[in-house]
Amino acid sequence: MGKERILRPIKRIHGGMFLPHLKNTADTESVVMPPPNEVRIPMLQHIGAPAEPAVKVGDKVFVGTLIGKAAGRVSASVHSSVSGTVKAIEQITSGGRDIACAVIESDGLMEKDPSLKPFTVQTAEDIAAAAAECGLVGLGGAGFPTSVKLSVKDSNIDTLIINGAECEPYITSDYRECIENYNDVINGVYLLKEKLGVKRVIICIESNKEKAITKLYTVATDERDTDDTVKLMQLPTSYPQGAEKVIIYSATGRFVPAGKLPSDVGCIVMNITSVATLYRFISTGMPxxxxxxxxxxTAVKEPKNxxxxxxxxxxxxxDFAGGIKDDAAEIIMGGPMMGVDVCDKDAVIEKRNNAVTVMSERVKEPETGPCIHCGRCAGVCPMKLYPSMVDAALNHGAFDKLKNMNINYCMECGSCSFVCPAKRPLTQxxxxxxSELRRKA
Amino acid sequence: MREILSVSSSPHIRHHETTCGIMTDVVIALMPSAVFGCILFGFKAAAVLITCVVVAVLSEYVWDKALKKPNSVKDMSAVVTGLLLGMNLPSAIPLWQAAIGSVFAIIVVKQMFGGIGCNFANPAIAARIMLLVSFPASMTRFMEPISDTVSSATPLLYAGGEKSFVHPFKTLFFGMHAGSIGETSAFLLLVGALYLIVRRIISPVIPACFIGTVALLSLISGENPVISVFGGGLILGAVFMATDYTTSPASLLGKAIFGVGCGIVTFVIRKFGALTEGVSYAILLMNILVPYIDRFTLSKPFGYIKPGKEKAE
Structure with missing residues (x-):
């Protein structure tokens, strides 16, 4: 107990770098957005198979009503986020696939579905079932269905890692979750620990989120933790600290071999907001x-959560958040390092999103120069790859060379492009x- | 807001550092000893430095124009090459010879192999060696500091200890002795090195291994390590030339091997060769070996398992 609870990282990963934090929204209370006139809810907001629409045009839905049923083993249910009427089931193109999308006209009342009730959880199977009912996906951005992650049966799993690193610039949504809903986080952690039967839980938060650490520390030190198995860990603030393999290495010293899953080294990693959301579902029934x-x-007038x-x-x-400046040129789903640009302002917020970053037209970027072999890209690569050599091999069309460069280890964190002084698009x-290797294979 | 959004691949932010910025930092780091060299050896030294820089930049510009390539002068690398070459020359060298060196460095060593990032050897080093081979007399005619008298040699000649003449440490360290324009003041060169290391432009591994190896070998062989380290072009070479990105290995281990290799070759040339100075030959030789060092020292990725091992499981 006591100071013992805040751990230091076990290992420090190769590479990593310091990014401007830009956490402008860290100290502002989140505001709740009133329901828009219309929401468009895609059936695919996760990795895996799209859900099957469970409503017809004209159906009356409430907040929390199931509108898409998980189809297949790796899939997630989808629920209505407003109360109102289903106006249409449209086909939209998302990520190169045709996806059904429920268009719901809101009645503005935000009535809760009367059938929602708290979920009782007894066993580990119940936790996975709860995650499935909740439609929970990895909220850190990956969007992997949580129920699939939690139903892995492996007696070797001994560690639950709660990922609150949030290493991207700007984003503070996980941080605000820790501050505003700390009870949900901690209750969720204890619930998961008990039901999953893991030996220890490590809540990992970067050192620049001191308030979140202090907050959780005060709450976590309560009588439920008799055997002292829930620990907080303060990770160094370096990018990409929140990447799954990186955080496992920092927290436990174990490394996940290529092509393996965290469960293969006895770990489950869950995003901190996912944990809180799961707890809220279990206690209130609201998916x-x-x-x-x-x-x-840079182009947002009033940054906020x-x-x-x-x-x-x-x-x-x-519009609700206060609008954007006239020079806005780029809307990014997610943070500026790994986020994906949207080409359409009508794109919708999905479960796995945690930020919308709007950037001004870039200050005239220096043109791309030849590689000077400074080694910065290799120096920051958390996977110890050599992006500049991949660049050269690709330019020369040397595919036999590319094969031996372990390119599939790359998680596209963007560090190499970020540091390159010649401004080469290395991540790209x-x-x-x-994709070239996939094509040739 | 405009209706047309721009869409690009992530990451959407970039570090402010540029190639030009790095080169400018190197120039800044070289400035103290360059200015000191001009004070020490007078107007002639300044003329040599300016000639080298101007001719290097002009060569780069003319090459780009002649081959209709994008103008690469603005990345500052030609300035670095010219300045480094000038600092490696004695102040008494005829200006036309210095100019030939600059042209050789930029056109033959750098641009003919593909320009910045593609050269197999450090252009300044290669040009210095070319001049040494072509004009041995003027390349070894060193001036005494502040005066106009020709010195017999740099302090390095006395490293063997056979001759009685020994410079006091202070003279050596602060650079009040004969030598090339930019190599004399170890103190100012180390200030520049510190600047580059603090700004994270270079890693200290190569200079440390290089200088350490020379000092250690001199000590073992009974030479005066102080003169070996501070008397010649070792620090200039180790800090500014051996650390050239393009011609040094990528991994940390590779850098260490490269540094130690440079040290050994330097020592062997100085001790057993007919030449008093061996730094530039050592760097050139190791430059050529870099692809081989790289091949054997590149690190394996994080979480790597040998392809064969995985199947055995």
């Missing part, structure tokens, strides 16, 4: 229907090399 989104970036109904159009969200090169 995942809204998400705290950090709205920030907004609790947004899922399926809200980005343009509605930005890695993606290209991956």
């Amino acid at each position: 995942l229907v809204s998400k705290r989104i950090t709205v920030d970036g 907004v609790i947004v109904p899922i399926g809200t159009k980005i343009s509605d969200l930005l 090169v890695m993606r290209l090399a991956k």
Whole structure:
């Protein structure tokens, strides 16, 4: 007990770098967005198979009503985020696939579905079932269905890692979750620990989020923790600290071999907001229907965290958050390092989103120069790869060389592009090399 | 807000550091000893430095124009090459010879192999060796500091200890002795090195291994390590030339091997060769070996398992 509870990282990963934190929204209370006139809820907001629509046009739905049923082993249910009427079931193109999308006209009342009731959890299977009912996916950004993650049966699993690193610039949604809903976080942690039967739980938070650490520390030190198995760990603030393999290495010293899963080294990693959301579902029965989104970036007038109904159009969200400046040129789903640009202001907020970053037109970027072999890309790569050599091999079309460069270890964290003094698009090169290799194979 | 959004691949932010910025930092780090060299050896030294820089930049510009390539002068690398070459020359060298050196460095060593990032050897080093081979007389005619008298040699000649003449440590360290324009003041060169290390432009591994190896070997063989380290071009070479990104290995282990290798070759040339100075030959030789060092020292990725091992499981 006592000071013992805040741990130091076991191992420090190769590479990593210091990014500007830009956590402008860290100290502002989140605001709840009123329901927009219309939400468009895609059936695929996760990795895996899309859900099957469970409502017809004209159906009356409430907040929390099931509108998409998980289809297949790796899939997640989808719930209505507003009360109102289903106006249409449309086909939209998302990520190159045709996805059904429920268009719901809101009646503005936000009535809760009367059938929602707290979920009783007795066993580990019940936890996985709860995650499935909740429609929970990895809220850190990956969007992997949590129920699948939690139903892995492996007696070797001894550690639950709660990922609150949040290493991207701007984003503070997990941080605000720790501050505003710390009880849900801690209760969720204890519940998971008890039901999953893990030996220890490590809550990992970066050192620049001191308030979150202090907050959770005071709450966590209570009588439930008799055997002292829930620990907080203060990780160094370095990018990409929150990547799954990186955080496992920092927290336990174990490394996940290529092509293996965290469960293979006895770990389960869950995002801190996922844990809180799961607890809220179990205690109230309200599935995942809204998400705290950090709205920030150089072109946002008033950076803030907004609790947004899922399926809200980005343009509605930005209007509510105070609008964007005239020089806005780029809307990014997610943070500036790994986020994906949207080409359409009508794109909607999904479960796995945690930020909308709007950037001004870039200050004229220096043109790309030749590689000077400074080694910075290799120096920051958390996977110890050599992006500059991949770049050269790709340019020369040396595919036999590419094969031996372990390109599939790359998680596209963007560090190599970020540091490159010649401004070479190295992360893009890695993606290209991956797809080239797939094509040739 | 405009209706057309720009869409690009992540990451959407970049570090502010540029190639030009790195090169400028190197120039800044070289400045103290360059200015000191001009004070020490007078107007002639300044003329040599300016000639080298101007000719290097002009060569780069003319090459780009002639081959209709994008203008690469603005990345500052030609300035670094010219300045480094000038600092490696004695102040008494005829200016036309210095100019030939600059042209050789930029055109033959750098641009003919593909320009910045593609050269197999450090252009300044290669040009210095070319001049040494072509004009041995003027390349070894060193001036005494502040005066106009020709010195017999740099302090390095006395490292063997056979001759009685020994410079006091202070003279050596602060650079009040004969030598090339930019190599004399170990103190100012180390200030520059510190600047580059603090700004994270270079890693201290290569200079430390290089200088350490020379000092250790001199000590073992009974030479005066102080003169070996501070008397010649070792510090200039180890800090500013051996650390050239393009011509040094990528991994930490590779850098260490490279540094130690440079040290050994330098020592062997100085001790057993006919030349008093061996730094530039050592660096050139090791430059050529870099691809081989790289091949054997590149680190394996995080979480790597040998392909064969995985199947055995």
